[in-house]
Amino acid sequence: MSYTTDHVEVHVCMGTAGVASGGHEVMEALEAEFTKRGLKNAESKERNCAAKQTGCRGLCARDVLIDVYIPGKDPVTYEHVNAxxxxxxxxxxxxxxxxxxxxxxxxxxxxxxxxQKRYVLADCGRVDPESLEDYIKLGGYEAIKKALTMTPEQVIDEVKKSGLRGRGGGGFPTGLKWTFCRNSPGDHKYLICNADEGDPGAFMDRSIIEGNPHAVIEGMLIAGYAIGCDEGYIYCRAEYPLAIVRVIKAIKDAEAAGILGEKVFGTDFHFKLKLKEGAGAFVCGEETALIASIEGERGMPRPRPPFPAVKGLWQKPSNVNNVETFANLPAILLNGSEWYANIGTEKSKGTKIFALSGKVKSTGLVEVPMGITVRELIYDVGGGIPKKRKFKAVQLGGPSGGCLTPDHLETPIDYDSLIAAGAMMGSGGVVVMDETNCMVNVAHFFLTFTQRESCGKCIPCRIGTKTMLDILTRIITGQGREEDIDLLLEVGNDIKTASLCGLGQTAPNPVLTTVKYFRHEYEAHIRNKKCPARECAELIEFVVIDDRCKKCGICKKACPVDAITWEKGTVAYIDHAKCVKCRECIVNCPFNAID
Incomplete structure (x- = not known):
């Protein structure tokens, strides 16, 4: 959908990355320049210029990004803009x-x-996230108005026919989940938006809330009406300060406009919405732990059944969906279930938002149709691997996902195909790795995160992940034992089987998939005391290969401890007494001359 304006508008990315890159300064410079030239609030529309803050449009590594809209002309984007x-x-x-x-x-x-097919993110980069009027001008809250002309059962049926599945990671059919809660007896029901996004490198939900908070609120209104909820919570981690500020303002503005509260749009539907800030525990992304946190308890998972749809928040029927799930709903209601069901694959409908990061040229937030292949995501959208290096693996599904290899590049990205390959959709984290990444070290990194974030309630997760982490630490420091690989597999499978919640049930995945596809790297660490990727510091000593060195001095400039001696026209030399094995020379050398 194109964006039109009757005056000159300059859209400035003011998501977290945009602000960190100097977005406020760019906004101020634009306003000052427009005022100085008489272009601000000019009588002539052709000369009337305005700077407008927007949310993240995805390509965060290019911030500050601005779009210049001049009536009658194509918009122009500028990258890396400063004041x-x-x-x-x-x-x-x-x-x-x-x-x-x-x-x-x-x-x-x-x-x-x-x-990309940007439907959920369509207005991020166009709408002012702090302006209710701007959201309404772009068609906001028309979907809830339409829903209120339908019966709740008709709304649920429309969502079921769309094929929308939960975007928080589990992929459970959204309409079916709503039905369970609606059919549960009780005169008071709760709706919860899970914005506790804790995966390393994941920022999908944050960007949606920062860039278009009213879309999430509208989605919650639709769900609340369909299920029969009269009260809702947005549970957002406190580490998202910008998202929290914008959600609070959006809630207050919607209340003042009669969109939230009593008699929504003059109907008999009532819906109150509150924000709950989480303390940052990864386990609170699990819905029963999240519910415990809202209640003021320590965030720890609860046994199921009973499921939240029967006994959830304060023992009342409750429905939990994540940010992206709610943000899909306005488009589904406005365009119809058939429109949505025609996007994606047979069993995975619509689009999915991914945070694409790692060893790929264009990192950022992408929204692609379900069924796009791993190759298309990495090479067509992400631009491929930089520095002419080879693709080695991709971690899909966050710290609880799995690593896939070049043999999986043609795998469609949908719920069932990824699980069959040993990975998972998860919330949408995608970390690309090249030949300089050690897969044993990758497994160690992700397991360090999940082990630290374990709530400790159940023994398999609390003790099992610590045991696996100790084994991996032995291996990457050159102390590995011949039986360690089989022990990792045994303990990992036991943890998956016996853990109470999804954190423990999926925590071993990075280890199990790297052993499955990169067992030779584990064996090299254990038997040869070598790291083939030259990443594990205890197993390497850096040397310059004379016939590869181009005598350019790039490695010397990259070294943070001045351990490299180099003069123009000479081969570089590494002083091992000073070298801290940080790998900056390896990462920065374009000629693969450091071994």
Whole structure:
């Protein structure tokens, strides 16, 4: 959907990455420049210019990103903008009509979006996240108005026919989950939005809330009406301060407009919404632990059954969906279930948002149709592996997901295909690795996270993950034993079988899949005391290969402890007494000359 305006608008990315890169300074510079030139609040629409804050549009590594909208012309995007660039952009482009080509987005920027289908993220980058009026102007809250003309059963049936599955990781059919809660007896029911996004490298939910909080609120209104809930909570981790500020403002604005509270849009539907800040425990992403946290208890999972749909928050029937699930609902209601069901695959409908990171050229937030292949995501959307290195593996599904290999590049990204391959959809974290990544160390990294985040309630997770982590630590430090690989498999499978909640049941996945697909690396660490990827510091000593060294000095500049001696026209030399084995020389050498 295109964006049109009757005056000049400059959209500035003011998501977390945009703000961190200087978004506020760019906004201030634009406002100052417009005022100085008489372009602010001008009587002539052609000369009336405004700077507008928006949410993240995905390509965070290029921030600050700005879009220049001039009536009757195609929008132009500028990358890596700072306040010093603003006067030139205003002078040459907005006033003079000539695009500043040296700063304008190039082909790889547009390649990033070519295969995306941005429906949930459609208005991120266009709507002011702190403006209810702006959201309404772009069609906001029309979906809940439509839902209120239908019966709750009709709304649930529409969601069922759409094929929408929960985007929090489990992939349970959303409409069916709603039915369980609606059919549970009780005169008071709760609706909960899970925004406790704790996966390393994942920022999908944060960006949705920061960029378009009213879309989440509208989705919750639709769900609350369909299920019969009159009260809802958005559970958001406190580490998302910008998201929290914008959600609080959106709730207050919606209440003032009569969209939340008593008699929503003049009907008999009542819905109150509150924000609950979480303390950052990863386990609170599990719905029963999240419910315990809202109640003021320590965030620990509870045995199921009873399920939350029967006995949830304060023992009342409750429904929990994540941010992305709720944000899908307005488009489904407005465009119809058939429209949505035609996107994706037979069993995985719609689009999925991924946080693409690691060894890939274009990192950021992407929304792609279900069924896109791993290859398309990494090479077509992400632009491939930088520095002419080889793709080695991709971790799909966050710290509880699994690693896939080059043999899996044609695997469709949908719920069933990923599970069959040994990975999982998860909440949407995608970490790409190249030949410089050690898969044993990767498993150690992810298990360190899940072991630290274990709530400790059940023995298999509390003791089992610590046992596995101790074994991995032995292996990467050169103390591995011949029987360690089989022991990892045995303990990992026991943890998956016996753990109480999803954290423990999936925590061994990175270890099990790396053993399955990269067993030779484990064996090299144990038998040869070597790290094939040259990453495990205890097993390597850095040397420069004379016939590979191009005598460029890049490694010396990269070394943080001045352990490399180099003079122009000479081969570099590494002083092992100073070397701290940080790997910066290996990472930065484009000629693979450090071994």
């Amino acid at each position: 010093e660039m603003v006067p030139t952009i205003v002078e040459e482009h907005i006033v003079g009509g000539n695009i500043v080509e040296k700063w304008a987005a190039k082909a790889d920027y547009f390649q990033f979006y070519d295969k």
